[in-house]
Amino acid sequence: MNNRQQTLLITGGAGFIGSNFIDYFTKQYPDTQILNIDKLTYAGNLDNLREVDQRPNYRFLQGDIGDKAWITSIFEEYDISGVINFAAESHVDRSIEDSQAFVESNVLGTLTLLDAAKKDWEEKGELDIRRFHQISTDEVYGSLGEVGSFSETTPYNPRNPYSASKASANFFVKSFGYTYGMDVVISSSSNNYGPRQHQEKLIPTIISHALEGKQIPIYGDGGNVRDWLYVDDHCRAIDLIYHKGHTLESYNVGGGNEQTNKDMAAQICSLLDEFVPEYRQPYSISSYRDLIKFTEDRKGHDRRYSVDDRKIKQELGWKPAVDFHEGLKKTMEWYVSEWKNKQTL
Numbered sequence: 001m002n003n004r005q006q007t008l009l010i011t012g013g014a015g016f017i018g019s020n021f022i023d024y025f026t027k028q029y030p031d032t033q034i035l036n037i038d039k040l041t042y043a044g045n046l047d048n049l050r051e052v053d054q055r056p057n058y059r060f061l062q063g064d065i066g067d068k069a070w071i072t073s074i075f076e077e078y079d080i081s082g083v084i085n086f087a088a089e090s091h092v093d094r095s096i097e098d099s100q101a102f103v104e105s106n107v108l109g110t111l112t113l114l115d116a117a118k119k120d121w122e123e124k125g126e127l128d129i130r131r132f133h134q135i136s137t138d139e140v141y142g143s144l145g146e147v148g149s150f151s152e153t154t155p156y157n158p159r160n161p162y163s164a165s166k167a168s169a170n171f172f173v174k175s176f177g178y179t180y181g182m183d184v185v186i187s188s189s190s191n192n193y194g195p196r197q198h199q200e201k202l203i204p205t206i207i208s209h210a211l212e213g214k215q216i217p218i219y220g221d222g223g224n225v226r227d228w229l230y231v232d233d234h235c236r237a238i239d240l241i242y243h244k245g246h247t248l249e250s251y252n253v254g255g256g257n258e259q260t261n262k263d264m265a266a267q268i269c270s271l272l273d274e275f276v277p278e279y280r281q282p283y284s285i286s287s288y289r290d291l292i293k294f295t296e297d298r299k300g301h302d303r304r305y306s307v308d309d310r311k312i313k314q315e316l317g318w319k320p321a322v323d324f325h326e327g328l329k330k331t332m333e334w335y336v337s338e339w340k341n342k343q344t345l
């Protein structure tokens, strides 16, 4: 890769959504150079980029978005045409245990990245042309009761340390738009599902615990609702927002698939019953559902998320394409295949 060619900087591209996005984007735009920077914490995995690694428009560097000197050197060495910031500590349960890393990566890391981009783009006289796209979450809006949805104008009301750090980052991103005239845009999506999600999240937990005959922990009464968005649909939305979204705007991205956690667990168990009944045998259970166990609730557990995403649909013509049942089946098949591969190692 010629370093002085214009390059799109993707941060956190070894994680779940970032790696799916790079896979999508390098295929979709073979003439765009992509530089992926990732700290490779416990949640980043270069295996997620196995297929991408050989593509001529892709390059990877290991490092921390919070490392000011290193980030500055990236902007000096490459002609960074835009940034899409996926890098984040993302697991709510971990943030409840200890929020320090969340402030460091999500708030200070984003600020360091913003500062470096601002300095470089200002020097080039292109601060209002080169774009900073912040990947955010519907959790910044807080928690809903049984009805209603978050729109882009819903005031932020984060209720756990993870969402507080993401809301804070969004405020910094917006402030760079208002204060310095930087071209910034924010997307806030609902819960993603699909291949390569880290083991700690709900869907991978359900599948791996089922296959290993372990109890499937469902927090509280299992009535908490999440809206599930297939990761490929999210990638298309990010592409549209990055290229066509209006500066200083936020866009909500939802899947239109609200599920209680207990229903989600039951559906996945039924899929596993259908496709891999043989792995139940050692545990003497008639359905993987028998493994579901209601456990102690998450502290401050947000009850329901739901996004009103009419804006991206109306302004940018996006809509989710993946049917929920199909998406869940593909996801389940991917995890089962990964699990089988591990057994044979």
Ligand SMILES: Cc1cn([C@H]2C[C@H](O)[C@@H](COP(=O)(O)OP(=O)(O)O[C@H]3O[C@H](C)C(=O)[C@H](O)[C@H]3O)O2)c(=O)[nH]c1=O
Pocket (backbone or CB within 6 Å): 090, 091, 092, 093, 136, 137, 138, 139, 189, 190, 191, 192, 200, 201, 202, 203, 205, 217, 218, 219, 224, 225, 226, 261, 298
């Ligand atoms: C891991 C786990 C989770 N849960 C519950 C807790 C939640 O109500 C739901 C989903 O939990 P998970 O941790 O997978 O995801 P969220 O807390 O909704 O947050 C996720 O979606 C948003 C948009 C992000 O922005 C986060 O980065 C992302 O982690 O299942 C259980 O009941 N048992 C479990 O073992």
